[in-house]
Amino acid sequence: MLVLKIMAVLLISVSVGILYRIPRKLLVYVSIVGIVAWLIMYNTMRLGGTEILADFLASIAVGVMAEILARILKKPATIFIIPGFIPLVPGGDAYITMLHMVEGHYIDGVAKGMQTILTGGAIAFGIFVSSTIFRLVKNYNLESSCQDAGKN
Amino acid sequence: MAISLEQMVSLAGIAGEVMLKNGAETYRIEETMDHMAKACGASAVESFVIPTGVFLTVTDGDGRSLTVMRRVHQRTINLDRISKVNELSRRLVDQRLEYENAKVILQGISKERTGFSWLPSMLASGAIGGATAVLQDAVFFEIVAAFVAAMLVRYIAHIVSKLRGVQFTFEFLGGMVVALCGVLLHSLWPYLRPDAVIIGGIMPLVPGVAITNAIRDVIAGDLLSGLSRGLEAALTSVAVAMGVVIILALRL
Numbered sequence: 172m173l174v175l176k177i178m179a180v181l182l183i184s185v186s187v188g189i190l191y192r193i194p195r196k197l198l199v200y201v202s203i204v205g206i207v208a209w210l211i212m213y214n215t216m217r218l219g220g221t222e223i224l225a226d227f228l229a230s231i232a233v234g235v236m237a238e239i240l241a242r243i244l245k246k247p248a249t250i251f252i253i254p255g256f257i258p259l260v261p262g263g264d265a266y267i268t269m270l271h272m273v274e275g276h277y278i279d280g281v282a283k284g285m286q287t288i289l290t291g292g293a294i295a296f297g298i299f300v301s302s303t304i305f306r307l308v309k310n311y312n313l314e315s316s317c318q319d320a321g322k323n
Numbered sequence: 324m325a326i327s328l329e330q331m332v333s334l335a336g337i338a339g340e341v342m343l344k345n346g347a348e349t350y351r352i353e354e355t356m357d358h359m360a361k362a363c364g365a366s367a368v369e370s371f372v373i374p375t376g377v378f379l380t381v382t383d384g385d386g387r388s389l390t391v392m393r394r395v396h397q398r399t400i401n402l403d404r405i406s407k408v409n410e411l412s413r414r415l416v417d418q419r420l421e422y423e424n425a426k427v428i429l430q431g432i433s434k435e436r437t438g439f440s441w442l443p444s445m446l447a448s449g450a451i452g453g454a455t456a457v458l459q460d461a462v463f464f465e466i467v468a469a470f471v472a473a474m475l476v477r478y479i480a481h482i483v484s485k486l487r488g489v490q491f492t493f494e495f496l497g498g499m500v501v502a503l504c505g506v507l508l509h510s511l512w513p514y515l516r517p518d519a520v521i522i523g524g525i526m527p528l529v530p531g532v533a534i535t536n537a538i539r540d541v542i543a544g545d546l547l548s549g550l551s552r553g554l555e556a557a558l559t560s561v562a563v564a565m566g567v568v569i570i571l572a573l574r575l
Contacts, residue, residue: 180459181449183526189447190477190527193402197470247351247409249539250402253531257451260529262522263459269564299538306542 173213180258181208187254197250200240204255209235212259222286226259227293232258234301252298261290326422328361328383332391332406334426335360339370339377340393340434342408346532350543352377355412362415363422374398374551399484400532407432441481448477452523461519465508468515469523472504476527491562497528498566502511506570530559 184205188198204259215225237251264287271280332404333491335356342352355369361367362382367382376395382388411428420428452473456466483493491555501524505517541549 176458179454182454183458185452186447186450188529190444190451191402191532192404193398194406194539203361245410245413246406247347247402249348249532249535252535253402256535257526257529257531258455258458260526262455262526263388265525265560265564266518266522266567269568269571273568294535295538299542300533302542304541 176213177210179204180206183258184254187257188250191197191253193250193254194246197246200244201254204233204236204240204251205230205258207236208255209258211290221291222261222264223293225289226261226299229259230256231301232293234298235304239307243305248302249300256294256298259294261287326390328355328365328381328387330422330426331360331363331383331392332379332381334363334422335368335370335381336377336379336393337426337429337433338408338412338445339372339379340395341429342399342405343374343377345404346398346536346552347405347408347545348539348543349373349534349545349548350540351405351409355408357472359412359425361411362418369508371402372545372548374468374555401528401554404432419565445474445477445481448526448527449474451527454523455526456523457518459522461518461523462515464512465519466523468504468508468520472520472524475500476524491558494528494559494562495551495566499570500523500566501525502512502533502567502570515570525563525567526543528559534558 184202212225213228223318237248241248269285339356359369369380371378377393380390449470453470456469505520509517537552
């Protein structure tokens, strides 16, 4: 069952890559990023973590892997981020929110909707944190290594 | 070999326009235009990019300066082109490429049909839907239905992309069609649940590029672009949700 799900995550990452037309040679790296991120999320939830924590940790992993791959392969980091985080998107929660709202269960709907928004926010903030760390490292290296190049 | 001011502006302007049209981050576009113009011999470059336009001022060695503005109406997502323009600018900066060749290559990039054609993207969209249904522990026929629903979403995108200047219509219609697929499946075969079909079907509609670019623009300090892209992502999600909700509400 777990193998089947890992295959599904691989399929999602590669398909998102095809849909957003990333260079074909990078589809392999993209699928690795997707699978690692999803496994982190799956295992965090299995060990009793909340969905928000799981998605946060997984999306930090996505950001870190994407920035490292971008440095090694000299490609924009966006290419690796987008297919990496799509399998983490809380589609199920969003659907349940809509269902509650339509059936008139507004309190359940708002509660589930809040959870959906926070989970989405955790994904966004995970990418934010990892990208910020890499930008800080880059700026620090620039400051310390070059005197003549200056800023712009 | 002196490159004239007009040529510098034109080269950097086209590069910026191609990158913006295909969904690059704001700071990447500005840096690429700066690097390209300076590699051609400009003494100072100022660039300003917002999601709907590119502004560029280049000053040459004699102190003359020229400003161009390029308005971008139609935006698509093609990360392959961004990566190619990126590569081109690196080669230009490293003096591994002449100006004339760069211009020809750039025009080639903006015209060529890169990546995958619409049938593979339909299959890819379907695969996203089917695989998401697998993650939701769906049974076999629900997975097949999610595959078909997600493929239909892509087909709608193919049709709607021909009608220019309408935003969020594709997402709204996509949400409606996906919900319709799920509800129809459930009413034809009541033992199949619509949940996995709808969840799988709306997955290709997630605004991945808008979300990522919004975050990266905000980090880079381009607050204007970051906010407008964040709003784009939020409105897209609302459009999808409204499409689904309207169909679900009709059933009840």
